[in-house]
Amino acid sequence: MPKVEHTVYGDRKVFTVSAFNRGIGMHLGRLPPVWVEGEVTELRRNDAWANVFLTLKDPKTGACLSVTIARRTYDRLELVLVEGETVHVAGRAEIYELKGELGLRASTIERLGLGDHLVALERLKRALAAEGLFAPERKRPLPRVPREVGILTGADAAARGDLVATIRARFPATTLVVREARVQGKGAARAIVAALAELNARAEVDVVVLARGGGSFEDLLPFSDETVVRAVASSRVPVVSAVGHEQDTPLCDLAADARAATPTAAGALVVPDVRELALALEATRRRLRLALRSQVERDRSRLARQGDRLRAAPRLILERRRAALDRSGARLQTLSPLATLGRGYAIVRAGGGALRSAADVASGDALDIQLAAGSLGARVEDVRP
Amino acid sequence: MTERSFEELQRELDEIVTRLERGDVPVDDAIALFKRGEELYKECVARLQGAELQIEELVPRDPAT
Numbered sequence: 117m118p119k120v121e122h123t124v125y126g127d128r129k130v131f132t133v134s135a136f137n138r139g140i141g142m143h144l145g146r147l148p149p150v151w152v153e154g155e156v157t158e159l160r161r162n163d164a165w166a167n168v169f170l171t172l173k174d175p176k177t178g179a180c181l182s183v184t185i186a187r188r189t190y191d192r193l194e195l196v197l198v199e200g201e202t203v204h205v206a207g208r209a210e211i212y213e214l215k216g217e218l219g220l221r222a223s224t225i226e227r228l229g230l231g232d233h234l235v236a237l238e239r240l241k242r243a244l245a246a247e248g249l250f251a252p253e254r255k256r257p258l259p260r261v262p263r264e265v266g267i268l269t270g271a272d273a274a275a276r277g278d279l280v281a282t283i284r285a286r287f288p289a290t291t292l293v294v295r296e297a298r299v300q301g302k303g304a305a306r307a308i309v310a311a312l313a314e315l316n317a318r319a320e321v322d323v324v325v326l327a328r329g330g331g332s333f334e335d336l337l338p339f340s341d342e343t344v345v346r347a348v349a350s351s352r353v354p355v356v357s358a359v360g361h362e363q364d365t366p367l368c369d370l371a372a373d374a375r376a377a378t379p380t381a382a383g384a385l386v387v388p389d390v391r392e393l394a395l396a397l398e399a400t401r402r403r404l405r406l407a408l409r410s411q412v413e414r415d416r417s418r419l420a421r422q423g424d425r426l427r428a429a430p431r432l433i434l435e436r437r438r439a440a441l442d443r444s445g446a447r448l449q450t451l452s453p454l455a456t457l458g459r460g461y462a463i464v465r466a467g468g469g470a471l472r473s474a475a476d477v478a479s480g481d482a483l484d485i486q487l488a489a490g491s492l493g494a495r496v497e498d499v500r501p
Numbered sequence: 502m503t504e505r506s507f508e509e510l511q512r513e514l515d516e517i518v519t520r521l522e523r524g525d526v527p528v529d530d531a532i533a534l535f536k537r538g539e540e541l542y543k544e545c546v547a548r549l550q551g552a553e554l555q556i557e558e559l560v561p562r563d564p565a566t
Contacts, residue, residue, distance in 0.1 A: 193527070259508065260508055261506070261507045261508040261511070263507075265508050280554070280556065283554065284554045288552045288553055288554040289507065289548055289549050289552035290552075290554065290555070291554075291555040291556075291557060292554065292555065292556045292557065293557050293559055293562070294556060294557065294558050294559060295560070295566055296558070296561075297559075298565075298566065303565065303566070306566060307561075307565070307566035310561065310562070310563060310566040311559075311561065311566060314559060314561070314562060315559065318559075390549055393549060394546070394549055396526040397511070397514075397542060397545050397546060397549075400511075400515060400518055400542065401538075401539075401542045403518045403522065404517065404518050404521065404535060404538040405513075406544070407521035407522045407524075407535075408521060408531060408532070408535040410524065411521060411524055411526065411528065411531045412528065412531075414559055415523060415528050448559060475508075
Protein backbone atom coordinates (compact mmCIF):
# COMPACT_ATOMS: atom_id res chain seq x y z
CA MET A 117 0.00 0.00 0.00
CA PRO A 118 1.45 3.41 -0.95
CA LYS A 119 2.34 5.70 1.88
CA VAL A 120 0.34 8.84 2.45
CA GLU A 121 2.76 11.80 2.21
CA HIS A 122 2.94 14.26 5.02
CA THR A 123 5.19 17.15 6.04
CA VAL A 124 6.79 17.33 9.45
CA TYR A 125 6.78 20.61 11.38
CA GLY A 126 8.73 19.87 14.51
CA ASP A 127 6.65 17.24 16.31
CA ARG A 128 3.66 17.74 14.05
CA LYS A 129 2.69 15.54 11.02
CA VAL A 130 0.71 17.62 8.56
CA PHE A 131 -1.27 16.19 5.60
CA THR A 132 -2.46 18.02 2.53
CA VAL A 133 -6.25 17.83 1.94
CA SER A 134 -5.77 15.46 -0.91
CA ALA A 135 -3.45 13.24 1.04
CA PHE A 136 -5.95 13.16 3.92
CA ASN A 137 -8.82 12.24 1.60
CA ARG A 138 -6.69 9.60 -0.08
CA GLY A 139 -5.63 8.20 3.29
CA ILE A 140 -9.25 7.94 4.46
CA GLY A 141 -10.11 6.34 1.14
CA MET A 142 -7.48 3.69 1.69
CA HIS A 143 -8.92 2.93 5.12
CA LEU A 144 -12.46 2.74 3.73
CA GLY A 145 -11.24 0.40 1.01
CA ARG A 146 -10.28 -2.10 3.67
CA LEU A 147 -13.84 -2.33 4.97
CA PRO A 148 -15.81 -5.38 3.79
CA PRO A 149 -18.46 -4.97 1.06
CA VAL A 150 -22.01 -4.44 2.41
CA TRP A 151 -25.65 -4.37 1.29
CA VAL A 152 -27.55 -1.11 1.81
CA GLU A 153 -31.34 -0.70 1.46
CA GLY A 154 -32.90 2.59 0.43
CA GLU A 155 -35.18 4.39 -2.02
CA VAL A 156 -33.74 5.47 -5.34
CA THR A 157 -33.78 9.23 -5.92
CA GLU A 158 -31.95 11.53 -8.35
CA LEU A 159 -30.98 8.77 -10.73
CA ARG A 160 -28.70 10.22 -13.41
CA ARG A 161 -27.60 8.12 -16.36
CA ASN A 162 -26.03 9.42 -19.54
CA ASP A 163 -24.59 7.46 -22.47
CA ALA A 164 -21.55 9.74 -22.45
CA TRP A 165 -20.70 9.04 -18.83
CA ALA A 166 -18.66 6.15 -17.47
CA ASN A 167 -20.76 5.99 -14.31
CA VAL A 168 -24.38 6.12 -13.27
CA PHE A 169 -25.15 8.27 -10.22
CA LEU A 170 -27.99 7.94 -7.80
CA THR A 171 -28.85 8.82 -4.25
CA LEU A 172 -30.19 6.27 -1.82
CA LYS A 173 -32.62 7.69 0.67
CA ASP A 174 -33.70 6.29 3.99
CA PRO A 175 -37.50 6.63 3.85
CA LYS A 176 -37.77 6.93 7.65
CA THR A 177 -35.14 9.56 8.45
CA GLY A 178 -34.46 11.13 5.06
CA ALA A 179 -30.76 10.29 5.39
CA CYS A 180 -29.01 10.16 2.01
CA LEU A 181 -26.11 8.25 0.51
CA SER A 182 -24.46 8.90 -2.85
CA VAL A 183 -24.03 5.81 -4.98
CA THR A 184 -21.99 5.33 -8.13
CA ILE A 185 -21.97 2.28 -10.34
CA ALA A 186 -20.14 1.64 -13.60
CA ARG A 187 -22.54 2.41 -16.45
CA ARG A 188 -21.84 -0.93 -18.17
CA THR A 189 -22.54 -2.83 -14.97
CA TYR A 190 -25.73 -0.84 -14.47
CA ASP A 191 -26.88 -1.37 -18.07
CA ARG A 192 -26.25 -5.12 -17.85
CA LEU A 193 -28.64 -5.27 -14.87
CA GLU A 194 -31.46 -3.99 -17.14
CA LEU A 195 -33.26 -2.64 -14.09
CA VAL A 196 -34.95 0.46 -15.54
CA LEU A 197 -35.19 1.92 -12.05
CA VAL A 198 -37.91 4.38 -11.21
CA GLU A 199 -37.43 7.13 -8.67
CA GLY A 200 -38.86 6.10 -5.35
CA GLU A 201 -38.27 2.39 -5.78
CA THR A 202 -36.69 0.54 -2.91
CA VAL A 203 -33.49 -1.31 -3.80
CA HIS A 204 -30.65 -3.23 -2.25
CA VAL A 205 -27.23 -2.01 -3.29
CA ALA A 206 -24.08 -4.07 -2.77
CA GLY A 207 -20.80 -2.14 -2.60
CA ARG A 208 -17.93 -0.67 -0.66
CA ALA A 209 -17.64 2.68 1.02
CA GLU A 210 -15.44 5.07 -0.88
CA ILE A 211 -14.50 8.70 -0.74
CA TYR A 212 -14.66 11.16 -3.60
CA GLU A 213 -11.22 12.60 -3.12
CA LEU A 214 -11.80 15.97 -4.76
CA LYS A 215 -14.77 16.80 -2.54
CA GLY A 216 -14.06 14.59 0.46
CA GLU A 217 -17.54 13.13 0.08
CA LEU A 218 -18.45 9.71 1.32
CA GLY A 219 -20.22 7.40 -1.10
CA LEU A 220 -20.98 3.82 -1.94
CA ARG A 221 -19.26 2.23 -4.93
CA ALA A 222 -21.84 -0.29 -6.07
CA SER A 223 -21.08 -3.64 -7.65
CA THR A 224 -24.71 -4.55 -8.14
CA ILE A 225 -28.24 -3.34 -7.45
CA GLU A 226 -31.30 -5.46 -6.78
CA ARG A 227 -34.88 -4.33 -7.00
CA LEU A 228 -36.82 -4.95 -3.80
CA GLY A 229 -40.26 -4.59 -5.34
CA LEU A 230 -42.04 -1.34 -6.01
CA GLY A 231 -42.45 1.15 -3.22
CA ASP A 232 -45.90 1.68 -1.71
CA HIS A 233 -46.43 4.85 -3.74
CA LEU A 234 -45.57 3.09 -6.95
CA VAL A 235 -47.93 0.23 -6.20
CA ALA A 236 -50.77 2.67 -5.48
CA LEU A 237 -49.90 4.66 -8.57
CA GLU A 238 -49.81 1.59 -10.76
CA ARG A 239 -53.23 0.52 -9.43
CA LEU A 240 -54.71 3.99 -10.11
CA LYS A 241 -53.17 4.06 -13.56
CA ARG A 242 -54.75 0.71 -14.47
CA ALA A 243 -58.15 1.77 -13.11
CA LEU A 244 -58.15 5.07 -15.03
CA ALA A 245 -56.88 3.37 -18.17
CA ALA A 246 -59.70 0.80 -17.89
CA GLU A 247 -62.13 3.73 -17.67
CA GLY A 248 -60.73 4.96 -20.97
CA LEU A 249 -59.36 8.20 -19.55
CA PHE A 250 -56.08 7.84 -21.43
CA ALA A 251 -57.58 6.63 -24.71
CA PRO A 252 -56.04 8.19 -27.84
CA GLU A 253 -59.49 9.04 -29.24
CA ARG A 254 -60.09 11.30 -26.23
CA LYS A 255 -57.17 13.52 -27.24
CA ARG A 256 -58.29 16.81 -28.71
CA PRO A 257 -56.27 18.73 -31.28
CA LEU A 258 -54.59 21.85 -29.96
CA PRO A 259 -55.84 25.18 -31.31
CA ARG A 260 -53.67 26.45 -34.14
CA VAL A 261 -53.79 30.06 -33.01
CA PRO A 262 -54.99 30.35 -29.40
CA ARG A 263 -56.60 33.60 -28.32
CA GLU A 264 -55.26 33.17 -24.80
CA VAL A 265 -52.87 30.58 -23.41
CA GLY A 266 -53.49 29.52 -19.82
CA ILE A 267 -50.40 28.64 -17.83
CA LEU A 268 -50.65 26.68 -14.62
CA THR A 269 -47.34 26.80 -12.81
CA GLY A 270 -45.76 26.67 -9.39
CA ALA A 271 -43.45 29.33 -8.10
CA ASP A 272 -41.01 27.76 -10.53
CA ALA A 273 -39.20 30.60 -12.23
CA ALA A 274 -37.24 28.40 -14.65
CA ALA A 275 -40.16 26.46 -16.14
CA ARG A 276 -42.31 29.58 -16.38
CA GLY A 277 -39.44 31.65 -17.83
CA ASP A 278 -38.67 29.08 -20.56
CA LEU A 279 -42.32 28.83 -21.52
CA VAL A 280 -42.89 32.59 -21.64
CA ALA A 281 -39.67 33.17 -23.59
CA THR A 282 -40.57 30.52 -26.19
CA ILE A 283 -44.08 31.89 -26.69
CA ARG A 284 -42.82 35.47 -26.89
CA ALA A 285 -40.28 34.50 -29.55
CA ARG A 286 -42.73 32.46 -31.61
CA PHE A 287 -46.03 34.26 -31.31
CA PRO A 288 -46.24 37.50 -29.33
CA ALA A 289 -49.74 38.22 -30.66
CA THR A 290 -51.41 36.42 -27.79
CA THR A 291 -52.15 36.78 -24.12
CA LEU A 292 -50.76 34.52 -21.43
CA VAL A 293 -52.99 34.02 -18.44
CA VAL A 294 -50.72 32.78 -15.66
CA ARG A 295 -52.19 31.09 -12.64
CA GLU A 296 -49.66 30.21 -9.99
CA ALA A 297 -50.59 27.35 -7.75
CA ARG A 298 -49.03 25.32 -5.00
CA VAL A 299 -47.81 22.35 -7.04
CA GLN A 300 -46.05 20.27 -4.43
CA GLY A 301 -46.53 19.21 -0.86
CA LYS A 302 -49.74 19.17 1.14
CA GLY A 303 -52.83 20.55 -0.59
CA ALA A 304 -51.11 20.66 -3.98
CA ALA A 305 -53.66 18.43 -5.75
CA ARG A 306 -56.56 20.59 -4.57
CA ALA A 307 -54.66 23.74 -5.62
CA ILE A 308 -53.95 22.36 -9.10
CA VAL A 309 -57.60 21.38 -9.60
CA ALA A 310 -58.77 24.85 -8.47
CA ALA A 311 -56.25 26.62 -10.73
CA LEU A 312 -57.25 24.53 -13.73
CA ALA A 313 -60.92 25.29 -13.11
CA GLU A 314 -60.22 29.04 -12.91
CA LEU A 315 -58.26 28.95 -16.19
CA ASN A 316 -61.09 26.97 -17.78
CA ALA A 317 -63.54 29.64 -16.66
CA ARG A 318 -61.80 32.26 -18.80
CA ALA A 319 -63.79 32.40 -22.04
CA GLU A 320 -60.85 33.25 -24.29
CA VAL A 321 -58.40 30.70 -22.92
CA ASP A 322 -58.10 28.13 -25.72
CA VAL A 323 -55.41 25.87 -24.26
CA VAL A 324 -53.76 25.29 -20.88
CA VAL A 325 -50.16 24.32 -20.21
CA LEU A 326 -49.21 22.57 -16.99
CA ALA A 327 -45.66 23.81 -16.48
CA ARG A 328 -43.70 22.17 -13.72
CA GLY A 329 -39.94 21.64 -13.85
CA GLY A 330 -38.14 18.52 -12.73
CA GLY A 331 -38.44 17.30 -9.20
CA SER A 332 -38.19 14.19 -7.11
CA PHE A 333 -40.72 11.42 -7.40
CA GLU A 334 -42.55 12.74 -4.33
CA ASP A 335 -42.52 16.32 -5.61
CA LEU A 336 -44.33 15.27 -8.78
CA LEU A 337 -46.87 13.04 -7.01
CA PRO A 338 -49.68 15.66 -7.00
CA PHE A 339 -49.66 15.48 -10.81
CA SER A 340 -50.58 11.82 -10.49
CA ASP A 341 -53.35 12.49 -7.99
CA GLU A 342 -56.68 11.07 -9.14
CA THR A 343 -58.54 14.40 -8.79
CA VAL A 344 -55.87 16.18 -10.86
CA VAL A 345 -55.86 13.48 -13.54
CA ARG A 346 -59.66 13.63 -13.80
CA ALA A 347 -59.63 17.44 -13.92
CA VAL A 348 -57.13 17.32 -16.78
CA ALA A 349 -59.22 14.76 -18.66
CA SER A 350 -62.43 16.79 -18.27
CA SER A 351 -60.89 20.20 -18.96
CA ARG A 352 -62.99 22.39 -21.29
CA VAL A 353 -59.91 23.27 -23.34
CA PRO A 354 -57.06 20.98 -24.41
CA VAL A 355 -54.27 20.56 -21.84
CA VAL A 356 -50.56 20.25 -22.58
CA SER A 357 -48.62 18.55 -19.83
CA ALA A 358 -45.05 19.75 -19.34
CA VAL A 359 -44.42 18.21 -15.95
CA GLY A 360 -41.07 16.91 -14.76
CA HIS A 361 -38.32 15.65 -16.97
CA GLU A 362 -38.31 13.36 -19.98
CA GLN A 363 -38.12 10.19 -17.87
CA ASP A 364 -41.01 11.14 -15.56
CA THR A 365 -44.50 10.09 -16.47
CA PRO A 366 -46.96 11.53 -13.99
CA LEU A 367 -50.48 10.29 -14.71
CA CYS A 368 -51.60 13.78 -15.80
CA ASP A 369 -49.27 13.26 -18.81
CA LEU A 370 -51.43 10.34 -19.91
CA ALA A 371 -54.71 12.22 -19.47
CA ALA A 372 -53.46 15.41 -21.17
CA ASP A 373 -54.19 16.07 -24.83
CA ALA A 374 -50.50 16.53 -25.56
CA ARG A 375 -47.30 15.98 -23.66
CA ALA A 376 -44.16 18.10 -23.86
CA ALA A 377 -40.77 16.99 -22.55
CA THR A 378 -39.85 20.55 -21.53
CA PRO A 379 -41.58 23.92 -21.07
CA THR A 380 -39.80 25.09 -24.24
CA ALA A 381 -41.29 22.19 -26.21
CA ALA A 382 -44.70 23.03 -24.71
CA GLY A 383 -44.36 26.63 -25.95
CA ALA A 384 -43.67 25.38 -29.46
CA LEU A 385 -46.75 23.14 -29.29
CA VAL A 386 -49.29 25.73 -28.18
CA VAL A 387 -48.50 28.66 -30.47
CA PRO A 388 -47.56 28.81 -34.15
CA ASP A 389 -44.40 30.47 -35.39
CA VAL A 390 -45.33 34.02 -36.37
CA ARG A 391 -42.87 33.95 -39.31
CA GLU A 392 -44.41 30.80 -40.76
CA LEU A 393 -47.84 32.29 -40.25
CA ALA A 394 -46.82 35.48 -42.07
CA LEU A 395 -45.41 33.44 -44.97
CA ALA A 396 -48.62 31.43 -45.17
CA LEU A 397 -50.63 34.67 -45.22
CA GLU A 398 -48.50 36.03 -48.07
CA ALA A 399 -49.07 32.83 -50.03
CA THR A 400 -52.82 33.10 -49.45
CA ARG A 401 -52.79 36.69 -50.68
CA ARG A 402 -50.94 35.67 -53.86
CA ARG A 403 -53.58 33.02 -54.47
CA LEU A 404 -56.31 35.60 -53.84
CA ARG A 405 -54.86 37.98 -56.42
CA LEU A 406 -54.16 35.24 -58.94
CA ALA A 407 -57.69 33.89 -58.54
CA LEU A 408 -59.23 37.30 -59.24
CA ARG A 409 -56.91 37.89 -62.21
CA SER A 410 -57.73 34.56 -63.83
CA GLN A 411 -61.43 35.11 -63.17
CA VAL A 412 -61.24 38.50 -64.93
CA GLU A 413 -59.11 36.95 -67.68
CA ARG A 414 -61.70 34.23 -68.23
CA ASP A 415 -64.53 36.77 -68.35
CA ARG A 416 -62.61 38.99 -70.75
CA SER A 417 -61.87 36.21 -73.22
CA ARG A 418 -65.47 35.00 -73.07
CA LEU A 419 -66.55 38.57 -73.87
CA ALA A 420 -64.07 38.74 -76.74
CA ARG A 421 -65.44 35.48 -78.20
CA GLN A 422 -68.99 36.81 -77.96
CA GLY A 423 -67.92 40.05 -79.73
CA ASP A 424 -66.35 38.08 -82.54
CA ARG A 425 -69.51 36.07 -83.04
CA LEU A 426 -71.61 39.24 -83.02
CA ARG A 427 -69.48 40.93 -85.66
CA ALA A 428 -69.45 37.81 -87.85
CA ALA A 429 -73.28 37.51 -87.81
CA PRO A 430 -74.29 39.83 -90.79
CA ARG A 431 -71.74 38.31 -93.12
CA LEU A 432 -72.93 34.88 -92.12
CA ILE A 433 -76.54 35.79 -92.94
CA LEU A 434 -75.56 37.14 -96.37
CA GLU A 435 -73.59 34.02 -97.12
CA ARG A 436 -76.50 31.83 -96.14
CA ARG A 437 -78.89 33.84 -98.38
CA ARG A 438 -76.48 33.70 -101.29
CA ALA A 439 -76.18 29.97 -100.99
CA ALA A 440 -79.97 29.60 -100.86
CA LEU A 441 -80.27 31.78 -103.98
CA ASP A 442 -77.69 29.68 -105.73
CA ARG A 443 -79.65 26.54 -104.94
CA SER A 444 -82.92 28.14 -106.25
CA GLY A 445 -81.13 29.21 -109.47
CA ALA A 446 -79.97 25.69 -110.09
CA ARG A 447 -83.47 24.29 -109.54
CA LEU A 448 -84.93 26.95 -111.90
CA GLN A 449 -82.41 25.96 -114.50
CA THR A 450 -83.52 22.31 -114.47
CA LEU A 451 -87.17 23.32 -114.78
CA SER A 452 -86.62 25.69 -117.79
CA PRO A 453 -88.05 24.33 -121.18
CA LEU A 454 -84.96 25.64 -122.85
CA ALA A 455 -82.96 23.11 -120.86
CA THR A 456 -85.36 20.36 -122.15
CA LEU A 457 -84.84 21.47 -125.79
CA GLY A 458 -81.15 21.05 -125.14
CA ARG A 459 -81.76 17.34 -124.58
CA GLY A 460 -83.36 16.97 -128.14
CA TYR A 461 -87.03 17.78 -127.48
CA ALA A 462 -88.91 20.35 -129.70
CA ILE A 463 -91.89 22.66 -129.18
CA VAL A 464 -94.45 22.57 -131.99
CA ARG A 465 -96.75 25.57 -132.34
CA ALA A 466 -99.72 25.92 -134.71
CA GLY A 467 -100.97 29.47 -134.88
CA GLY A 468 -100.74 30.49 -131.15
CA GLY A 469 -99.88 28.06 -128.42
CA ALA A 470 -97.90 24.89 -128.17
CA LEU A 471 -99.53 21.95 -129.93
CA ARG A 472 -100.47 19.12 -127.57
CA SER A 473 -102.80 16.95 -129.76
CA ALA A 474 -102.58 15.87 -133.43
CA ALA A 475 -106.34 16.37 -133.67
CA ASP A 476 -105.96 20.11 -133.25
CA VAL A 477 -104.53 20.50 -136.77
CA ALA A 478 -105.52 19.42 -140.30
CA SER A 479 -103.44 18.52 -143.35
CA GLY A 480 -101.91 21.57 -144.92
CA ASP A 481 -101.76 23.65 -141.65
CA ALA A 482 -98.58 25.70 -141.09
CA LEU A 483 -96.45 24.67 -138.07
CA ASP A 484 -93.67 26.47 -136.23
CA ILE A 485 -91.11 24.04 -134.65
CA GLN A 486 -88.77 25.46 -132.12
CA LEU A 487 -85.47 23.57 -131.49
CA ALA A 488 -82.72 24.24 -128.99
CA ALA A 489 -81.01 26.28 -131.62
CA GLY A 490 -83.25 28.11 -134.14
CA SER A 491 -86.74 27.10 -135.46
CA LEU A 492 -88.30 25.55 -138.53
CA GLY A 493 -91.39 26.55 -140.64
CA ALA A 494 -93.30 23.32 -141.69
CA ARG A 495 -96.60 22.06 -143.04
CA VAL A 496 -98.79 19.13 -141.90
CA GLU A 497 -98.86 16.36 -144.50
CA ASP A 498 -100.74 13.67 -142.66
CA VAL A 499 -102.77 13.69 -139.46
CA ARG A 500 -102.77 10.46 -137.32
CA PRO A 501 -104.89 11.24 -134.32
CA MET B 502 -69.90 41.44 -30.03
CA THR B 503 -66.49 40.02 -29.16
CA GLU B 504 -63.65 40.62 -31.57
CA ARG B 505 -63.20 37.81 -34.04
CA SER B 506 -60.17 35.65 -33.47
CA PHE B 507 -57.19 35.54 -35.78
CA GLU B 508 -58.07 31.96 -36.63
CA GLU B 509 -61.62 32.93 -37.68
CA LEU B 510 -60.33 35.73 -39.90
CA GLN B 511 -57.78 33.42 -41.48
CA ARG B 512 -60.41 30.76 -42.09
CA GLU B 513 -62.70 33.27 -43.82
CA LEU B 514 -59.80 34.42 -45.99
CA ASP B 515 -59.04 30.83 -46.98
CA GLU B 516 -62.68 30.21 -47.86
CA ILE B 517 -62.76 33.30 -50.07
CA VAL B 518 -59.64 32.21 -51.92
CA THR B 519 -61.06 28.72 -52.43
CA ARG B 520 -64.34 30.14 -53.79
CA LEU B 521 -62.51 32.48 -56.15
CA GLU B 522 -60.26 29.68 -57.33
CA ARG B 523 -63.27 27.58 -58.29
CA GLY B 524 -63.93 30.34 -60.83
CA ASP B 525 -67.74 30.07 -60.85
CA VAL B 526 -68.43 33.39 -59.09
CA PRO B 527 -70.04 36.18 -61.16
CA VAL B 528 -67.53 38.94 -61.80
CA ASP B 529 -69.17 41.57 -59.58
CA ASP B 530 -69.27 39.13 -56.67
CA ALA B 531 -65.69 38.14 -57.42
CA ILE B 532 -64.53 41.72 -57.05
CA ALA B 533 -66.45 42.12 -53.80
CA LEU B 534 -64.95 38.88 -52.51
CA PHE B 535 -61.49 40.02 -53.51
CA LYS B 536 -61.91 43.30 -51.61
CA ARG B 537 -63.07 41.41 -48.55
CA GLY B 538 -60.09 39.08 -48.88
CA GLU B 539 -57.67 42.00 -49.03
CA GLU B 540 -59.26 43.48 -45.90
CA LEU B 541 -58.95 40.17 -44.08
CA TYR B 542 -55.33 39.81 -45.15
CA LYS B 543 -54.51 43.31 -43.88
CA GLU B 544 -56.31 42.69 -40.61
CA CYS B 545 -54.39 39.42 -40.10
CA VAL B 546 -51.05 41.05 -40.85
CA ALA B 547 -51.85 43.99 -38.58
CA ARG B 548 -52.57 41.58 -35.75
CA LEU B 549 -49.27 39.78 -36.19
CA GLN B 550 -47.16 42.89 -36.59
CA GLY B 551 -45.97 44.84 -33.61
CA ALA B 552 -47.88 42.67 -31.18
CA GLU B 553 -46.43 42.53 -27.69
CA LEU B 554 -47.00 39.48 -25.55
CA GLN B 555 -49.55 40.27 -22.87
CA ILE B 556 -49.12 38.54 -19.54
CA GLU B 557 -51.90 38.52 -17.04
CA GLU B 558 -51.59 37.08 -13.56
CA LEU B 559 -54.69 35.32 -12.37
CA VAL B 560 -55.27 35.83 -8.66
CA PRO B 561 -56.45 32.66 -6.94
CA ARG B 562 -60.03 32.84 -5.69
CA ASP B 563 -58.97 30.79 -2.71
CA PRO B 564 -55.62 32.12 -1.42
CA ALA B 565 -54.77 28.66 -0.07
CA THR B 566 -54.51 27.30 -3.60
